[in-house]
Amino acid sequence: MKRSREQTVFMITFLAPAFLLFTVFVAMPGIRAFAYSFEKWDGLSAPKWVGLDNFAALLRDRDVFAAALWHNIVLTVGAGLLIVVLSLLFASALHRRVRGAALFRVTFFFPNVISSVAIALLWVLLYSTTDFGVINSLLGWLKYEDFGRLNGAMDVARGWTGLANLELPFPFTGKPYLIYSLIPIIVWASTGFYMVLFLAAMEGIPESYYEAATLDGASEISQFWHITLPLIREVLTVGLVFLVIGCLKIFDMVWIMDNEWPTKETHVLATLMYQKVFSEYNIGYGAAVAVLMFIVVFMASMFTLRLSRKEALEY
Amino acid sequence: MLRHVKTGFLYAALLVWLIAVVVPLVWVVVNSLRTSQEFVKNPFGMPWVLAGNANELPVTDTESAWESVKNNYTKAWIESRFQRYFFNSILVTSISLLGIIGFGAMASYVLARFRFLGNRALYLYFITGLMVPAQLVLVPLFFQFTYLSHAGSALLAPLGLQVELHDTYTGLILIYIALSLPFTILVLTGFFRSLPGALREAGIIDGCSEFGVFRHIMMPLAKPGLVSAAIFNFIGLWNEYLLALVFVNSDAHKTLPLGLAAVSMQAQYKADFGLMFAGLVIVLAPTLAVYVVLQKQLTRGITVGALKG
C-alpha cells in the first residue's frame, strides 16, 4: 500500500508528542543518570569525573548498601509471597461465588485507593507502643485476657506463636523491626488489587471446564491446581512483575514511618538514594545507587518473566 | 463434613480480612470526631457527641464538645490548607490524565495500526520505560529542569518572559505524563491491535480522514481500554509522593500526599491527634467515595488491563 502524504503527516503528528515527552523527560535523564554515577558532584560546585569511584564507595560502605538491598529483597519475597497466596485464596473463594462476594470484592480493594502516605501514618498509629496503639493492645488482650474454658488452648497458642515470651508493648516501628513491620502493611495494602486482578482472569475461564472436572470427580483443590492456575498463568506473571517492581521501588512508607531519618537499619534503596542526593548532596553516589537499583529492577523483572515462560514450556 | 470445615475456614479467612481492612478505616473516621484528649484517654471510645456518655468527657457542655469536633476539620481544611492541596491534586491529576490518555492513545494507535520502518523499535523504546524506576530519572531530571528553565528564559527574554519548571504545576505534570506513557502505551497498543483493522479501511473508503477514523471509529471502540488506563493512572498519580516531594517546594503547589505528610508533623508537634485524623479522613474519603461509585468500571478496567495488557 502506498502511503499518502496525509498519512505520513498524520503518523508523525500522532507520534511526536509522546516521543518528545518520553525522550526529554525519561530517556535522556535515564541515560544521564549513568553519566552522573561516574562523577563526584555536590550539585553546588563543578562536577569531577571519577570513573568507578562511586561504585567503589558503595562497596566500601557495603554495610549500608547491602543492608538497603537486603531490605528490598526481604520486602519483595516476604510481602510478595503472602500477597500471592492470600490473593489467590481470596480470588478463588470469590470465584466460586461465596455469599457476599460483591461486598468482599469491593471492600478488599479499599486500601489500594489510599495514598501510601496515609497508609503509613495510619499504621504508625496502629503500631504505636503508647496506650493508644491498637495492635499492642490487641496482643496484650490475647496474652493476658482470661478466656475461661479456652485458656488451655490459648496457652498452647501463646506458646506456639511466641506470644507468651513477647515483651509488650512491642516496638514494631523501632528501627530494628521496621522493615519486618512493613510486610503486613504492604500485604494489607496490596492484596485487594491482586485479588481483583486474578479474579478477573479466573472469570475468563469457561465454566464448562469446571463442570467437566467435577463430573470426573476432581476435588476443588485439584481443580484449582490443574485448571485455574495454568489458565491464569499469564496474568499471574504480570502480577508478579508488578509486585517485584513495586516492592523494589518502595520509598514513601519507609520515609514516613522512619520520620524522614532512615539509617542503615531501615534504609531501602530508594531512601538511600534520596538521602545521598538531597540530604548529603552526594549526587554521584546517589546516582550510582539509582543505577544499581535500575539494574536490580531490570534483572528481577526479566528473571520473573523468564521463570514463568519456563513453566509454560513444562506444562 | 470436610467440606463444611473447608467452607468455614474460607469464610473465617474472608471475614478476618474484611475486619482488618474496614476496622482501621472506621477507627480513623470515629477518632476524627473526637478531641485529642478523648483519644489519648481512650483510643477505642465512641465520639461522645454520638454516644453521649459523660464519663470520658473532657468538656462539660455539649456545645463546646461540638466545637472541638468541628475544630478538627476546620483546622485541617483551613489552617492546614487542605483546601489548597485538594485543588492542586485535582488540577495536576486531571491535566496529567488528559495528557497521558491523549498522547498515549495517539501514539498507541499509530504503533498498533500502521506499518512503518522502526515501528517495533519505537514500541520497544517506549516499553523499556516500564523498567525505569522514577528514582533513576529523578536526579538528572532535577538538574535538567534547571537547564531547561534557563534555556527557555534566555529564549523568551526578548518578550519579557521567563521560564521556571521547578516548583510549578507544569513541571510536575510534564513528568507525570512522561513517566506514565510507557504503561499507557503498553495497555492501549494491545487494545488497538485487538480492534478489527477492516474498520479503518471502511472509514477511509467512506471518505473519512485518518484523524476522522481515529476520532470517530477507533476512540469510541477503545473506550474500555482508555477508561482502564485512566483509572490506573489516576490512582497512581493521586497518591504519588516521591516526585512531588522533589519537584514541589512551596505550599502553594503541594499535592495532598505532601500536605498530609506536613500536617502529620504539625499535628505531632502540637500533639493534635484530632487534626491528624481529620486530615487522614480528608485524604481517604474522596478516593474511597470515587472508588465506591466507579468500582464497576474500575474492576472492569483491571479485567481489560490484565487480559489485554
Place this chain on the structure above:
Amino acid sequence: MNTSLRLLPVLILAITLCGCDAISHRADADSNVRVVEAAFFEGGYGIHWHQKIAEEYSRAHKDEGVVVELWGDPRMRDKVKPRILRGDPPDVMLDQYLPIWKMIAAGKLLPFNDVLDQPVNDSGELWRDQFIPGTLDSFTSDGKCYGIPTSFGAWGCWYDAKLFREHGWTPPATWSEFTAVCAEIKAAGIAPLAFQGKYPYYAWYSYISVAQRCGGLPLINRMNALEPGAFSHPDAIAAAKLWQDLVRDYFQPGYEAMNHLESQLEFVNNKAAMIFCGVWLFNEMKESTPPDFEMRVFNVPAVEGGKGNPKLFNGLGMEQMLVTSDGRYPEDAMDFARYMISMQNGADMASSIGVISPLKGGCPRETVGPPLQSVLDMIDAAPGVFNVRLYDLLLEWREQVAHIALASLMQGDITPEEFGRQLDEGLVRAQQDPDVIIPPFTPYDPASLGETP
C-alpha cells in the same frame, strides 16, 4: 473533519493553560520593594513568634521598601534542599541539619563577620561580644562565622517535681543516686526513663554528656580534635557502658519505636518519670502538659570517680540562621538576623516561646516560668559549656557511623568497646575524604571551667 477536531483543542488548551504556570513575566528588577524570604524550621518553638518579629521588622523598614516574608514548616528541609541545588534558595534559612559545611565549601553561604563586628548599642558593644562564649562556634571556619544561633541549647534530664514529691524521690546528683532512684521508680510501677528512640540524635547528646562526666574536658577535647582512638579511650568506653546499662535497665519498654512526640507525651502523662532532652522540651510540650505538671530539669548526674566537672553541661548555639549567597538581598537578610537576635527581643522570646537567648543575659529570670527557671539555675551554676562538634561537622559519619553505632549500643548488639572502635574507625575514614572541611579547634581549658587534672 471540522467537528472531529474537538478533542485536540481541549488537550492543547489544557496543556497550554498549565504551561502559563511555568512561563511568567520577568520580575521587575528596579522594583522599589525588596522582599526578603526567610525559611524557618518549625520545631518545638513554633513559628508564630518569629513571624511576629518579621512583621515588626518589615513595619520598621517600610520606608526602605524591605519586607521580610517568613514561613515555617516542620519539613522545611525537604523544601529548601532542592532549592539550594537549583540556585534559588531563600535569603535566610534556619535549619542546622542542612549540609551546611558542604555549602560553606562551595561558597553558598555568606559570613556574618561584618555585621558581627559592628556596635549594636550606644556603649559601642559589638554584636559578637553579646553572645554567650562558644555559641558562635558551630559553623565558624577560618574566623568566619556562617551561622547565627537563635537559641541556646542546654542538655539535661527532665522530671515532674510533683510526682517526685509525692513519692519522696529527689533529683539525683550522682550516677549511683540516679540508678537508685530509677530502681525506686521502676518498683513503683512507672517507667523510669522515656526516650525518643526513633531519633539517634537524642542518644548522641546524652552520651556526650555522660562522656564528659567520665573523662572530663580532656576527653571532649580529644573528640573535638578528631584524635585517633578518642572514642576508645577508657573514659569514653566507661561512658558508653553506663549509657548501655541505663538503657537496658531503666528505659521504657517500646522506646525504640517512639518518636520525640510519643515519648515526651509518655513523660508529661506520668507514664515515664524522666526524660533526657534539650531546653525546648518545655515549649514543645506546652499544649499537652497537664496544668499540675511541674516540669523541672536537673543536670546530668556526676559519675563517681569521673574526671569531669558535673556543673558543666552540653550547651551550644542552636537553630542557626544562615544567609545564602544565591539569595537576592543578603544585606537585608543579615540586618534582619541582627534584629531578631538582639537584647531587646530576648526577654520577649523567652516569655512567649520559652527560648533561652544565645545572648549573655538575654533571658531575664523574671520573664520565664519555673520550668525554664530551673534551666537558668543550671546555667547559672555552670562556669561554662561544652560540646562535641563532630555531629554537625561530619554528616556522613553521623548518618552512616554514629547513628548506627549508637542504636546498636543501646540495643545491646555491640559492646562499649566495639562502639568506640566503630566511631573511631569511622572518623579515620571521614578524614580521608578530601571534601570534608575540618576547621581548627580551640580546646576547652579544663582549669578555667572548674576541672582539676
